[in-house]
Amino acid sequence: MDKSTLLLLAIILAVFGASVAAGHPAWGTFTGIAIILLAAGLAAGTLPLDSGAYFDERIGPSQRISNSLITMSSAAIVAIYAAGYHRTSPAAHRFDSQASGKASATIAAVVPPATANPATNTPAAASPAATPPVKKNNPRPTASPRKTPAGNSPATTTGINPSAGAEATPAVPHYKDGMYVAWGSCPHGDIEVSVSIEGGKIASTAISQCLTRYSCGWIAPKVPGGGLPDLPSQVVERQSPKVDYVSGATESSYAFADAVAAALSKALQ
Amino acid sequence: MHLPMPSPQPYPKHSNKGVRRSQALMGTVVTVHLVGGEGTPEGATHHEKAVEHAFDWFGRVEECCTRFEAESEVMRLASQPGVPVRVSTILYEAVQFALAVAEESAGAFDPTVGYAMETRGFNRDHRSGRKIETALDPGASVSYRDVRLDPDNKTITLLRPLILDLGAVAKGLAVDLAARELQPFGNFAIDAGGDLYLGGCNPDGEPWSIGIRHPRRENELIDSLRVSDRAVCTSGDYERRNSTDDSHHILDPRRGSSAEDVASVTVVASNAMLADALATAAFVLGPDEGIRLFDRLSVEGLIVTPELKRYETRGMSEYH
Numbered sequence: 001m002d003k004s005t006l007l008l009l010a011i012i013l014a015v016f017g018a019s020v021a022a023g024h025p026a027w028g029t030f031t032g033i034a035i036i037l038l039a040a041g042l043a044a045g046t047l048p049l050d051s052g053a054y055f056d057e058r059i060g061p062s063q064r065i066s067n068s069l070i071t072m073s074s075a076a077i078v079a080i081y082a083a084g085y086h087r088t089s090p091a092a093h094r095f096d097s098q099a100s101g102k103a104s105a106t107i108a109a110v111v112p113p114a115t116a117n118p119a120t121n122t123p124a125a126a127s128p129a130a131t132p133p134v135k136k137n138n139p140r141p142t143a144s145p146r147k148t149p150a151g152n153s154p155a156t157t158t159g160i161n162p163s164a165g166a167e168a169t170p171a172v173p174h175y176k177d178g179m180y181v182a183w184g185s186c187p188h189g190d191i192e193v194s195v196s197i198e199g200g201k202i203a204s205t206a207i208s209q210c211l212t213r214y215s216c217g218w219i220a221p222k223v224p225g226g227g228l229p230d231l232p233s234q235v236v237e238r239q240s241p242k243v244d245y246v247s248g249a250t251e252s253s254y255a256f257a258d259a260v261a262a263a264l265s266k267a268l269q
Numbered sequence: 270m271h272l273p274m275p276s277p278q279p280y281p282k283h284s285n286k287g288v289r290r291s292q293a294l295m296g297t298v299v300t301v302h303l304v305g306g307e308g309t310p311e312g313a314t315h316h317e318k319a320v321e322h323a324f325d326w327f328g329r330v331e332e333c334c335t336r337f338e339a340e341s342e343v344m345r346l347a348s349q350p351g352v353p354v355r356v357s358t359i360l361y362e363a364v365q366f367a368l369a370v371a372e373e374s375a376g377a378f379d380p381t382v383g384y385a386m387e388t389r390g391f392n393r394d395h396r397s398g399r400k401i402e403t404a405l406d407p408g409a410s411v412s413y414r415d416v417r418l419d420p421d422n423k424t425i426t427l428l429r430p431l432i433l434d435l436g437a438v439a440k441g442l443a444v445d446l447a448a449r450e451l452q453p454f455g456n457f458a459i460d461a462g463g464d465l466y467l468g469g470c471n472p473d474g475e476p477w478s479i480g481i482r483h484p485r486r487e488n489e490l491i492d493s494l495r496v497s498d499r500a501v502c503t504s505g506d507y508e509r510r511n512s513t514d515d516s517h518h519i520l521d522p523r524r525g526s527s528a529e530d531v532a533s534v535t536v537v538a539s540n541a542m543l544a545d546a547l548a549t550a551a552f553v554l555g556p557d558e559g560i561r562l563f564d565r566l567s568v569e570g571l572i573v574t575p576e577l578k579r580y581e582t583r584g585m586s587e588y589h
C-alpha cells in the first residue's frame with residue numbers, strides 16, 4: 001500500500017473516531033479516542049519512519065542529479081562537436097601539416113630496426129583468416145594453450161583439440177621451424193622479441209631485450225597466470241601477433257605486437 | 270604563441286588491422302586505434318583522415334584548457350579577474366561541467382586548485398619542460414563558488430584572482446570529442462594516459478580488454494576489465510609525483526594537501542570527461558564516500574587503498 005492510501009485511511013479513521021466519540025457520550029469517548037490513536041499510528045507509518053518510503057524519498061532527487069551530470073557531459077560534447085573547428089582553426093592546420101610531415105619521417109626511421117621491410121605486415125594481413133580460431137580459443141582455460149605449443153605437430157594437436165586444430169591448421173603451415181628474432185619500436189623505446197616455431201606453429205614467444213623506458217614486466221609478467229594480460233602467452237594461445245590492449249602500457253604492447261609480426265614474417269620466408 | 274610539438278611521434282600503422290597512431294599530447298602519449306578500413310585504398314585513406322581529425326581535438330582542447338601555457342585561453346582568463354570574459358565553447362562547457370561536479374561532490378572536486386597546484390611544484394609543461402609562474406595573491410583562499418557563468422553571453426567571471434585547473438576535465442573531454450569523431454566507424458580505442466574510450470569491439474570482434482595497473486607493484490595489474498562503448502579512467506597516486514616532497518598530483522581542495530586515503534581509482538562511465546572528474550573526486554572523498562558518489566551518479570568504479578583494500582560498486586562485476 002503506498003503512503004497516500006495509508007494517509008487517506010488514517011484521515012477516515014480519525015473522522016470516524018471523532019464521530020463515535022461525539023455520538024456516544026457514555027462509552028464512545030474511550031472507543032473514539034482509541035480509533036483516533038489507531039489513525040495516528042497509521043499516519044505515522046506514512047512518515048519517513050517507514051524505511052521503504054524513506055529511501056524512495058532519498059533516491060529520487062539524487063537520481064535527478066546524476067541524470068543531469070550525465071546529460072550535461074554528453075550535451076557539452078555534442079555542443080562542442082557541433083560548433084566544429086576543423087577547417088577554421090589555424091592551429092589545427094599547423095597540427096595537420098606537422099603530423100603528416102612527421103609521419104613519413106617516422107616510418108622511415110622505424111622500419112630499419114625491424115629489419116623486416118614491407119613484409120612486416122604480411123602476418124597481420126594473413127590474420128583475418130586466423131580470426132575464427134582466436135575467438136574460439138579465448139574462453140578456454142589458459143592451461144590448454146600451454147599444452148598446445150609443447151612441440152606437437154598440427155596433426156597431434158588435432159587429436160587433442162579437434163575443433164581448434166582443424167581451424168588453426170590453415171593459418172599456420174606457412175611458418176618454417178626455427179628461432180626468429182625481431183625488433184618493434186614505440187615512442188618509449190624498442191623491444192626485441194624471439195619467437196620459436198616448432199612443427200609449423202608458434203611454440204613460444206619471449207621478450208629477449210627490453211629497451212623501453214618502462215619495464216616490460218607490464219606486458220609480460222615475470223610470473224605468468226593470475227588472469228593478468230601476458231602478451232607472449234597470448235601470441236602462443238592465439239597463434240597470431242594480435243594481443244590485448246594494456247592500459248598504461250599501450251605503446252609497449254604495440255611495439256611487442258610489431259616485433260612478433262616482424263619475427264613471423266621472417267618465419268614465412 | 271602555440272608551441273611546436275617537441276616530440277610528436279605520428280606512428281601510422283596498419284598492422285593488427287586498422288589504423289593506429291600515437292602522439293605526445295596533453296602531457297601524455299595519446300594513441301588512437303581505429304579498427305578496419307584495410308579492404309580498399311579509399312577505405313584506408315578515409316580511416317587515416319578520421320584518425321587525424323580525432324587527434325586534432327586534443328590540440329584544440331589543450332590550447333583552450335592548459336594552465337601550463339601563459340597564452341592559453343584559460344590563462345588569459347586568469348589574467349582578467351573580476352570582469353566577464355567571453356570564451357570559446359570548449360572552455361565554457363569544460364568549466365560549466367567542472368563546476369557542476371564540484372557542486373555535486375561538495376567541493377571534493379574543485380577546478381580552482383590551479384594556483385595551489387602551481388605553487389606546490391606542479392608547474393612544468395610536460396612537453397616543453399618550461400616552468401610557469403603566475404603572480405597571484407597567495408593568501409587568498411578560493412573555491413569553485415568564486416566562478417560565475419553567464420549562459421546567455423557565454424562569459425566566465427572570476428570573482429577573485431584564481432587559476433582554473435581543468436586537468437581532470439580537459440583530457441577526458443578531448444578523448445570524448447575524438448570518440449565522437451570516430452563514432453561512425455564503430456570499433457576503435459582511444460588511450461590518453463589513463464583516460465580511455467573503447468568503442469565497439471577489438472579487431473577480434475570481442476569487447477576491448479583493459480588492464481588496470483597495480484598501484485604499488487610496478488609490473489603488475491590489479492584487475493582487468495572487458496568493456497565496449499564505455500570510457501575507463503584510472504587515477505593513481507603513483508603518477509606525476511612532485512619533485513620536492515613526495516606529494517602526488519591530486520590535491521584535496523578542502524585541506525590544501527595531497528589526498529592520502531586512496532592509492533588508485535578507476536571509473537567506468539559513458540564518457541571520459543565524467544569518468545575522469547569522478548575519479549578525481551573519489552580520490553579526495555576516500556573509499557566509502559567515493560563509492561557512495563558512484564552509486565548516486567550511476568557510474569561504476571573500483572577504489573584501491575594504499576593498504577590494497579578494494580572497494581567497488583556492485584555493477585563493476587559486469588565488466589569482469
